[in-house]
Amino acid sequence: MSYAIEMLNITKDFPGIRANDDVTLQVEEKSIHALLGENGAGKSTLMSILFGLYQPTRGTIKVRGQEVKITDPNVxxxxxxxxxxxxxKLVECFTVTENIILGLEPKTKFYTTDIKSAAQRIQQLSEMYGLNVDPYAKIQNISVGMQQRVEILKMLYxxxxxxxxxxxxxxLTPQEIHELMEIMRNLTKEGKTIILITHKLKEIKEVADVCTVLRRGRCMGTIQVAETxxxxxxxxxxGREVDFGVEKQAQQPGKVVLEIEHLKVKNSKGLLGVKDFTLQVRAGEIVGVAGIDGNGQTELVYALTGLAKAEGGKVLLNGKDITHSSIKHRIEAGMGHIPEDRHKHGLILDFKLKENMVIHSYNEAPYAKNGLLQMAAIDKKTDELIEMFDVRSGQGRETITRSMSGGNQQKAIIxxxxxxxxxxxxxxxxTRGLDVGAIEYIHKRIVQERDNGKxxxxxxxxxxxxMALSDQIAVMFNGELTGWVKAEETDENELGLMMSGSIRKGVAEA
Structure with missing residues (x-):
């Protein structure tokens, strides 16, 4: 059997934590090999060693049978x-071609960068692998799914x-995920070998041949996906049975807590991203907002949380107009926000974990007294939350948040x-970037908040x-409400039609 990659008995230690503990990974050529594990299980660390970002404490790496030392990404x-x-890792204001050739700029005989020939080669690669990327498009003007294709082209180039x-x-959106799986299959047909780091079991079943499972830094085994x-x-x-369903009682809705009336919000291009949007959320109720990425959900959330100003309409919280209130005032009025972008809006990455945990209430008792921080109270609360939500990090509450895995950063915010x-x-x-065990717990906690009358x-x-969590579902398309349905009275197919604007249901015709 010929292996493209062999990582034998790899151990990697960081201060206070062993990220990889005697892990062996053998990847066959022209296969899709999944690397599965919980947040903080050591998947990204292992791949960072293979890519030269880290050096292993112990162990051997072989590429196509030859032992190698990968000292940096250039190697x-x-x-x-x-x-x-x-x-x-893309420069937003550069074009696709400029991003791909960065560091490998082809020169003309007059020592200027030969953009034209690079763009032609990128166009050929794009067509060969079915990527459909425009070499001259600017990164800031293309979707996240397209940006990922640019990253793939960067490797192929x-x-x-x-x-x-x-x-x-x-x-990625569900449609982009399906397209990516197709691209992966095309890549292996052309002779490429793929290692896929994920914790989405459905995707592993769909696309991977073999799967190696890591748990808390140790290898739990390698399995044939088709047989598992x-x-x-x-x-x-x-390490235990996982319940894939979400158990919840029939809702007991109470008073209207959030009222959105004829809201209008501009997007980053200065156009209306949210158009005349009206919605209510009551106590003891989960209202889900469904939609394909880029149909106004981000602008809606920004206007509700104070990250963007409303151009028209009203936002009422418990009957009080907060349309133009500051973010701090909204928090004090009883609003919580788990943001889409955890790095930009969820955490201060260079603060310690414990500082991030009290970021909204550091100036209140018991965390402050006479203008001084009460570190013992902050430490105690942080330790409780770390334990309750299984937030894993090298140095516990003292960990610099930037050094934590993405999934554990997410758990800290939640x-x-x-x-x-x-x-x-x-x-x-x-649950973006969370494993099945964490998803199960977070879903239960969200339902528990609903049952507590929130x-x-x-x-x-x-x-x-x-579909699993919501009582009512609002569907957004092109900044407008195109659907308002009870979760138990709809299905994925109907929601998909509303998400594409093909049908409207439960809302007045525009």
Missing amino acids: ANSLGIGMVHQHF RNADILIFDEPTAV SEEEMAKLMV AREIDRSPELLIVVQP AILLVSLELDEI
Whole structure:
């Protein structure tokens, strides 16, 4: 059997934590090999070692049978190894071509950069692998799914044969996920080898040949995907049976907590991203907002939370007009927010975990007294939340938040916001980048908040999540409300038609 990659007995230690503990990974050529594990299980660390971002404490790496030392990403590139990172590494104001050739700029005989020939080669690669990317488009003007294709082209342009995808579907719509799976199959048909880091079992079943499971830094085994069920993979990953359903009682809705009246919000291009939008969320109710990415959900949330100003209409919280209130005033009035972009709006990355946990209430008792921070109270609360929400990090509450895995950063934000138990909780993509065990727990906590009489507005691109958690579902298309349905009275097909604007249901015709 010929292996493209062999990582033998790899151990990697960081201060206070062993990220990889004697892990062996053997990847056959021209296969799709999934690497499955919980948040903080060591998946990204292992791949960062293969890509030269980290050096192993112990262990051996072989590429196509030859032992190698991968001291930095340039060495990895020279060995034909490329990586698409979870958070894309693109320059927004550059074109697709300028991003792809960065560091490898082809020169003309007059020593200027030969953009034209590079763009032609990118066009050929794009057509060969069915990527359909415009070489001259600016990154800031293309969708997230297209940006990911640019990252794939960056690897192909550098002649990579071994492609590492780190959580590639975390920011994609269902349609883009399906297209990415097709691209992966095309890549292996053309002789490429793919390592797929993920914790989405459905995707592993759909596209992977073999799967290696990590748990808390150790290898739990390598399995043939076709012969293994999702339930068995989940058990290997988290060490127990996982309940894929969401149990919830019939809702007991109370008073109207959030009232949105004829709201209008501009998007980043200065056009109306939200048009004449009206909606109510009551106490003891989860209202899910479904829609394909880019149909006004982000602008809606920004206007509700104070990150963008409303151009028209009103936002009422418990009957009080907060349309033009500051973010702090909204928080004090009883609003909580789990944001879509955890790095930009959820955390201060260079603060310690404990500082992020009290960011909204550091100036209140018991965390402050006579203008001084009460560190013992802050430490105690942080330790409680770390324990309750299983937030994993190298140095516990003292960890610099930037150094934590994406999934554990997400758990920290959710712990902070749910613990405050605000009257209105605006939850955006709550389980993006989380494993099945964490998803199960977060879903239960959201339902628990609903049962405690809180109003929840859930915005998610995951239709499964919208359908499992919501009592009522609002569908957005092109900035407008095109559907208002009870969750138990609809299905994915009908929601899909409303999301594409093909049908309207439960709302007045425009």
